[in-house]
Amino acid sequence: MSDATAAPPVMWRPYARLLAVSALLGIVISVAAFAFLALLHLMTHAVWEELPHAWGFSEPPWWWPVPWLLIGGAGVGIAVRSLPGHGGHAPVQGLSMGPVPASHVPGILLGALAGLPLGAVLGPEAPLLALGSALALIVVGPWRGSLSDPARNVLALAGAAAAISAIFGSPVVGAVFIVEATALAGVAGQNLARTVLPAVLASGIGGLVFTGVGQWTGLEIASLALPGIQGPARLDLADVLWTIPLAVVVAAAVRGVRGLGGVVARWSAPRPFVGAMVGAVAVALCASAYALLTGRSPEDVVLSGQGLLGPLAADPAAWGVGALLALLVLKGLGYAVSLGSLRGGPIFPAVLLGAAAGALLGDLPGYGAVPALAAGMAAATAASLPFPVSASVLVVLLLGSAAPPLTPVVLLAATVGYVTEHYVLGPSRHAEQHAPAH
Template identity: 30%
Template sequence: MTGDTQSPLSTANLLRRVVPALVIGVLCALTLVALSSFATWVQHLVWESLPAAWGLGATPTWWTVVVLTVTGLLVGAVVRWAPGHAGVDPATTDLVTAPLPLRALPGLAVALVLGLAGGVSLGPENPIIAINVALAAWILCRPRLGVPVEGAVGLALAATIGALFATPVAAALVLTETFAERGDRSGPLFDRLFAPLVAAGAGAVTMLALEAPTFAIDLPSRPGLHAGDALGAALVALAAAALALLAVLALPWVHRALHGMRHPVLALGTGGLVLGLLGVVGGPLTLFKGLEEMKELSEQADAMTWGAILLLAVVKTGALVVATSAGFRGGRIFPTVFIGVAVGFAATALVPAVPAAVAVGAGVLGATIVVSRDGWLALFMAAVVVGDVQLIPVLCVAILPVWLVARVMPPMRVAPPAGGAPEFAALAPRS
């Protein structure tokens, strides 16, 4: 039998989806590049150019507190007064939500840039996906094109994930999980993945052409795998999962406390102040989204004690909870990967018999699976950070006990306000 008789989608239908998928893939990558590049420029201005111009030399600790507090106040002002209030509360959502109205996108973009540049411990993934989903829906969901909202969301999600990680593999894994959760059986899996993979590939190729950042870090050479590595990896993964689980359990309490202030400027300003104080305790490595910082940690880990490295992981965990609870616009995957890397380096410093590559991969695996509740994404992130495909069998064994724990724990999010109420009481329309 041919593929056409087995699939509800003909070859012609699949081919008609290629051009829209390519367009959305390139567009999503360019959006990511534009906002990330602008945030990096602002970051250098705030953290390097201004202190140097004022003769401060090395950035003083008080500068960290001031910058993050001001960042919180500015993001709070955007959430309060920008049209659309910079999207939805990130603590109530996963990676993707329903398309936002276009009027909310400028405020969301400004809030994202401020957070990334100001040192907030969140990544760009959630806001970038939200922006790209809204743009894709606006472009494709027209009567003339006839693309359903669900299809536009899938293309934008796949394209953005492909661009974020510079490979379509992560997008395929995430979408496979999504299809399974929805119970989607509308034809062969690869038919359903065809257009999203085209979009993810276009996004990844665009990022590679623009010199995309990499998650891989430098690790000491590995002497070879041993039977005991699986046990060591499982223990490290469980330790990282336990630390991430503390963040999951703390989120509703911290969220309730900060949102009890009832005004975004006050809540986010307070959150920024706390983040600044945590940055003073943990140092520069615990600031920002964590991508470059985990590479710096890999270069400094040999000169640090296991306790000092573990402190970085604990501080970063606290910063992730505060940033998410306060209402800063950002994602949780990037800082979670840093937490896992730090736990891994702490483990190998405490027990040198566990190779660094095994410990770091297991740490990323354990932390990511608890925060994301996605085993495929956790395996992918661990393999990408370590950059060693030979460790995948060990990681596949290590993930088993962690998943048994993670699957019965609550997700890292809070329930959205009842009846679609505003994120803060101050945003509610006056009667």
């Protein structure tokens, strides 16, 4: 007899209510997530596309990031220094899926809306997770007295799952992410199933509603996406062999970026407003230097990299070796500074930098451009998170129809990247806070 049939029958009704509330949360939070991401998209498009064109520029000039990042740094600095919750935790600490009090929402919103669309080299996943968790606790507020602490934690996790399925563009990624995070937090057996099932349900329903709202409104939102890319029909031996050193190099680079981000975080912690302002200026200088050196738009360096990922994957040769090197160095520096001084999520820029590394090394003898791109993304994502399975699933889904022959390279790169970062290089000085609270 399985554990499920041996469970006391009296537990079914409260658990069924928990599932029903989780389904409701999936609907509510997916709508809120869509609104949040749509607002981010509209603000980003206005600052980096509409305003330059209105002022007679075909693309943002080299100096364009400076004034906007000064404004963004001031907004983030106010959120971190003066509002409850400090605008969310520093992104160098990773992702947190624990319960978030409603009092933290204004600071999280200000930190995200001030920094992300104005040029912070971070993604929206961390504030969206926090907002999903907080909104879940707000929705169940009237029944709070009848809920146990574990039930509140499970519902907060369900809220985070609904939010993360939105930002990754797939409820599958959200569900795998939650399951892996919960398992790594030490929950096992039947407790694991009972804990993650509401989150999986919320993620699935949230993804369905999120897609429907997008079709109904016609509004664009920002999520990780690649255009249809043409992968090889099969892998060559060289593709497999080159993937191993590529993954090691990418993981070591991720460690270096995160280490620099930790240095910035330690300096910024006692002076959050000054730290945010200095960090914003540093990001702006990186973007301006990139534009002056390459003749390309400074927008390549600022922001999360979501918008750049598609063009890079579609035509990596359009950058050239010099531009790719400049992108890796200067966006990597901007990413490190943003990790320590601004507010947002750490995943999206890592995916972009991994793709850029793959595009740069795709000309190695016998190495295909698309396998190198896939390997770079997988290694960078697995090195930046303690979730190698989620990293692999995310990259496989990004590759779309090209994924089947490339999946072995993705899994190999994710494994090598994860092992290099978390075992070969040793524990980082900055403990990552990815696990949900229980």
